[in-house]
Amino acid sequence: MTTTPLRKDAARNWDRIVAVARDLVDEGTPLQLNDVARRAGLGVGTVYRHFATPEALLETVATPCLESLVAHGEEALADTEAGRALERFLTRTVEAQVTDASLAPVTAAPADFLPRTTELKQALWSAGEILLGRAREAGAVRADLTSADLVPLMCGVAYAVQVHGGASADRIDVAHRYLTALLQGLRTTRPDS
Amino acid sequence: MTTTPLRKDAARNWDRIVAVARDLVDEGTPLQLNDVARRAGLGVGTVYRHFATPEALLETVATPCLESLVAHGEEALADTEAGRALERFLTRTVEAQVTDASLAPVTAAPADFLPRTTELKQALWSAGEILLGRAREAGAVRADLTSADLVPLMCGVAYAVQVHGGASADRIDVAHRYLTALLQGLRTTRPDS
Amino acid sequence: MTTTPLRKDAARNWDRIVAVARDLVDEGTPLQLNDVARRAGLGVGTVYRHFATPEALLETVATPCLESLVAHGEEALADTEAGRALERFLTRTVEAQVTDASLAPVTAAPADFLPRTTELKQALWSAGEILLGRAREAGAVRADLTSADLVPLMCGVAYAVQVHGGASADRIDVAHRYLTALLQGLRTTRPDS
């Protein structure tokens, strides 16, 4: 209800554009508005009308995924076991980044192009911040881990998976292995014995 | 013996080009051969003669750093304490990546443009492989950590530091924090007595 | 009686469009129909329905001013002092061009887009022609000055003022200085006895 509902034909074009962009992102092709227009069988102007910049389009592609992460973040906030809640949250985040190529660049970007993106990212990071705070209070994580580290670390894991390469089917396993190690390292160091 | 020795003036040009490229890399400017030529006060053709592609130039810029890493790897191989040796090796690698902007792209690239780069990267990874093998045998690291994970993980840490942002002076500290956690997580999980 | 009377809402839109165009002209922004539509809070189509081209809109903006010039021309025709009548007429014309940015392009254009504009321009030039004829007969102006020179000369003065630049408040003074000189030069040269 934030935006005026689009006319039916315009909505169809909007969908087409986003679908084409989705495909391009999935096949690793950089988003170029002219290119998108050609593939969607639309005029360039149409694409520019809907998305002023490639970044705006990319963020739009990433939005559903961000929304689902936010939803998951809210669920995690309901978990009373602080350490577990944080780990689930982070795991889900990394899984998403590894699965959906649109996510990593949007997440790592220092500035957003759509207000909606900013909203979602803030919602996400504030959930992370709360979860981290609780986990720290519970003595479940290292004291030197701050909320400003969450995004970088998740991006780092996702990037590591990408550098590792390999079939996209295997990526998720690699991601789990890397994340498992990292999370283990982030837990409070118990004195041996 | 790998390359024909250059004429004295050609060698001076080669040096100039690499020095200019070094500066560009340091200031975060993307390497464009035309640009390099202009700044070096040389013709484009001269730059192309020495470096067929921007990547070749970038690899050349990164070479000294790679060489020093290889040297360090060899030293690490002399360390009898397997776990410590591996950790030192990895730490040094991450430090280098965070400190020298030419390193990350060369390290993460799936293919090399210069044979020398391939040589050095192989030397480096095989040192890593050996150190990892010893550490695993010594029971110092998780059994599921393979040598194919080393590069991705180091790149991931470096990338996380970059996403974290902040003054370049602080980067090295952030890198240490992240690496400390990761290394902790990579160690063999001891049963809590 | 030239145009079908508009429906009340259509008339309101027409007014809005012209008002917006007036503002744009005053602030020196080139008239773009899309732009006008946006600022008027109307659809592009509506603007196009009323004004087929930017020029038609511009002429509409200029119309009131042209009408007042025509009225003034008629008054001048009542003046029995031929030389003075012509000079007043020309002065008024230049003042208008310097004061109202919509006028100069319409005046200088070789072709019109609205019949009404053609009507007004013709009325104006024929007044000028008559005034010039009388002044010539009265021996008040150079014999080689023809009615085809009137528009160019007035446009030239207005253009000179524009090139001179400066605050819009000063423009009118500059215009007077330039016009004074020109009119002096157009008067019959008396032999210095």
Add this chain to the structure above:
Amino acid sequence: MTTTPLRKDAARNWDRIVAVARDLVDEGTPLQLNDVARRAGLGVGTVYRHFATPEALLETVATPCLESLVAHGEEALADTEAGRALERFLTRTVEAQVTDASLAPVTAAPADFLPRTTELKQALWSAGEILLGRAREAGAVRADLTSADLVPLMCGVAYAVQVHGGASADRIDVAHRYLTALLQGLRTTRPDS
């Protein structure tokens, strides 16, 4: 000797570009660098290398004419009859503007794109300023005429001629008529008696 001499082939292209631009200017086509390239049978890049902007090209086209005006201005400075010298200078300037379509826009432009253009324009206007000063001292021109009026007035006359239209052969005559009147009006008004 201000610029490095061009290579022979580059010089040929430079000439071609300027010649094409000359033609375009003469036929009243707006200068577009891509267009120029196509007509000259050259790559766009070549044109951009020589002329960074359309304005730079236009100024280059206008340069010879400006130079000849400057030369004429220097001759005029040698004339001891102050009023005549000024009038000749202005006449020559208007003739040039009417004859060469590249001149008017360059002359009227508030800012230049080539240093050479600025040089020439300054030389020209300072000649005009001196000639005007002498004429004023000699009591040959109106006291309220300042050197800041020279350019606007000349541009105004040229513009008037353009608005007048007609065959280019007749333009020069029209220009002379207009200028004659203006110069007459700029002379000191003698009391009739």
Add this chain to the structure above:
DNA sequence: CATGAATGAGCCTTCATTCAT
């Protein structure tokens, strides 16, 4: 009548690479 989405020609500009000098 009003709307505003769609169109796409057209312009600008950059840059990796080649090749004549």
Add this chain to the structure above:
DNA sequence: AATGAATGAAGGCTCATTCAT
């Protein structure tokens, strides 16, 4: 060897105009 002019594909973006809703 060195030079740097030339190339032109490629990408970006705007805007006047049309037409389905």
